[in-house]
Every structure is written in C-alpha cells, then in structure tokens.
Amino acid sequence: MVELKHNISLKPFNTFGIDVQTESFVEINSIVKLQEILKNNQKEILILGGGSNILFTKKFGGLLIKNNIKGIELVNDNENEVILKVGAGENWHDFVMYCVSKNYAGLENLSLIPGTVGASPMQNIGAYGVEVKESIISVEALNIKDGTIRNFSNAECEFDYRSSIFKTSQKGKYFITSVVFQLSKKPTINSSYGAIEEELKIMGVVNPTIQDISKAVINIRSSKLPNPNELGNSGSFFKNPVVSISKKNLLLEKYPSIPHYLQNDGSFKIAAGWLIETCGWKGKRVDNYGVHTKQALVIVNYGGATGKQILHFSEEIIQSVKSTFDIELEREVNIV
Ligand code: FAD
Ligand code: EPU
16 A cells, blocks of 8 residues: 655655645656556646646645656667666656766766656657667556556657647546666767866866766856755756747848757757846846846745745746747646
8 A cells, every 4th residue: 555645744855845735646667656646546646756846736636656766677778779768756957867877878967857767758858969768779658547558659748849649638637657778889079069168178078978978067057057956946947949030030141159069850949048137137136036148048935925926927037038039938837
C-alpha cells in the first residue's frame, strides 16, 4: 500500500520556492506503484519532477505525484554508439555527467539544466545549440486514464522549440516513465554557440573534448543564471518569440541591433531577453520578486513572493513588450 500525505507545503519541491500546499501528495518509485495509485484515485493528477519549470499560483486541490522512478539500463552497446533506457525520475544533470564521464556524446551541451530525465521531452529542453530531441529514440509513458503503457517514437513526440505532444494535444494525459537515448562514442563537438568558443578560449582549450564542452557550458551558465538553491527561479520565464521575415525586417529598421536568428523554416527567433531589457525591466525589483540582474528572461523570487504576484508581474512584462514591439511573449513556465 502506498501512503498518501495531505496538506503539505510544496516549497521544497519547486525551484521558485513558492509556498503553497497540495491537498494530497505521493512519491512513487516504480510503474507498479504508479498503477496502484491511479487505480484507486478519483482526484485531479499533477505530475512533478524537479519542479524547475512550474509556477504554483494557488493550493493544488488534487493528488500531486512526485516522480522518483530511477535506473539507467544499457539496451545496446557497439563501437559507435550506446542506447540507454533511463528512469524518468533520474536527475537530468547527474545523468548528463554520467554520460560525459563515460564518453557517451550528445548531451554535454545540456549540462547543468535542473530537473528530471522524464521532464526533458516535455518541452524538448535545449541550450547552447542542442535540443534533447536530437538524442531521443523514444519515450515510454503511462496513460493516466487506463494505466496502459505506450511507446512514443521520436517522430510521434512532435518535438518543436520548447514543445512536444506532451505539452500540446496529449497534455496531462500521460505520465512519462522512461526515455530511451542514443548516444555516440564518436563525438561530434558542437561549439557553434558563440559563447562556448569564447569560454573555451578563456579555458585555454584548442581541441575540445565533450568534457571540455560540458565544463564550458557549466561555466557560462553559472555566470548568468541564478542558482535556484540561492535565488528562487524557473530559468527562462518566457520563450524566445519566432517572427516572419517581414516582421523581422520591420523591427530591424527601427532597432538595428535587435538579436535575431534564422530558423530552418525561414522564420526568425528574436531574443526575448533583449526585448525585455530594452523595455527597461532588467534588474527591476518589486517587493520580493523581480527580473534577474544578469538575464532579463529570468524572473526571480527574492523570498516570500507568491505565485500570483509573479504571474501578475509576468503579465506586466508581456504588456510592455507588446506595446513597444508588437510582439506577444509566451510563457515557457507551466502555470498551476
Ligand atoms: P517540473 O517542473 O517538475 O515539471 C514541468 C512540467 O512537466 C509540468 O507540467 C509537469 O507536470 C510535467 N512533468 C514533469 N515530469 C513529468 C513526467 N514524468 N511525465 C509527464 N509530465 C511530467 N530548460 C531548458 O530547456 N533549457 C535550459 O537551459 C534551462 N535552464 C534552466 C535553468 C534554471 C536555473 C532553471 C531553474 C530551469 C531551467 N530550465 C531550462 C527549465 C527546466 O529545468 C526544464 O524545463 C526541466 O526539464 C524541468 O524538469 P523538472 O523535472 O523540474 O520538471
Ligand atoms: N539578451 C539580452 N539581455 C538579456 C539576456 C539576453 O540582450 O538580459 C540577448 C543577448 O543578445 C544574448 C541573447 O539575448 O546574446 C541570447 O541570450 P542567451 O544566450 O542568454 O540565451 P537566451 O535566448 O536568453 C536561451 C534559452 C535558455 C538557454 C540559453 C542558452 C529560451 C527561452 N531560453 O536563452 O534556456 O539556456 O538560450 O542556449 O529559449 C530555459 O529554457 O529555462 C533556459 C534557461
């Protein structure tokens, strides 16, 4: 029998450090336990990994299931690659460090992202020129309604920039239980993201290994992103907006220095951090919350802020960017 807890604070379970309660709470470490819980449950379900991409704005009135399914299984190993099936509750960064230490390449650019392996396909985590979809073969997930297990191939996951089928048409319907990764033993070094090249120079590295790339990414991230153990936050609060070529040209006429990046489909990604900074929000503090001093895409909780305050603050930023640039920012963080 699995023990439910009631009316406990979620403060230790979200990196924003928001102090709200959940009516019911349970931690599971296996699919069998999960099925047992779901069989006897009538309440609304919320799945929680590391709580690093979630903003709680009120008490959660249902059953919060904290995922703790662990394990790294070697599915295939040959001279070129390995295939690993990884429990969804494994810590993401620990898993990346495991791969880096074994010389399994593909995830090193995604070092130091908080959270769990199971949440990585949710929004197709990405950083420093790499997205996790490039290494995922399939995702195993449990249907919350009937308890059956389904394997989603990479294509079926419908990965996109900070998006997948689990965030769109199948939102809330599946509990991801494990992820299958294909990693290379013959690394292709990806240092295309400008800041990595600069950091490698500072490190004095000429022919980088995946260990060097991982270290460079960790150095860059540590220099501008707040450590959630010291300052509550959820990473980028907003997505970088994607605009058409004509909109990009209009913006460039007025703002020649606007950072813009060509996408495969001919559209352009605009740096939301620049838009927010240009509107004057960078470093702005109101009461116990504000925009991070070193990265304008990050909203921080200095301690004691409520989720409602932060949500309202994010709305003000959205309005400000909209009225200045006629661009509607979309939140990346999941609002509960
Ligand atoms: P949670 O916050 O626990 O959950 C996020 C969402 O996924 C929720 O809707 C939840 O219900 C759902 N979910 C979680 N686990 C499962 C599961 N097993 N099955 C089904 N649904 C599930 N993200 C990036 O992409 N790139 C970055 O560079 C990056 N940098 C960050 C830096 C900092 C300092 C912080 C705090 C966050 C950063 N993030 C980044 C965001 C975050 O780390 C990722 O989105 C991460 O994958 C969230 O994992 P989690 O386990 O904490 O998810
Ligand atoms: N910029 C500013 N001011 C700022 C921040 C950024 O002008 O305060 C401009 C600069 O021109 C800078 C550019 O934006 O060169 C890009 O900034 P950065 O390299 O910091 O990346 P980002 O676009 O702000 C994205 C991801 C991050 C990821 C980094 C590195 C999104 C929403 N965010 O941020 O992901 O770590 O790139 O690849 O795509 C997250 O999702 O939580 C997250 C942290």
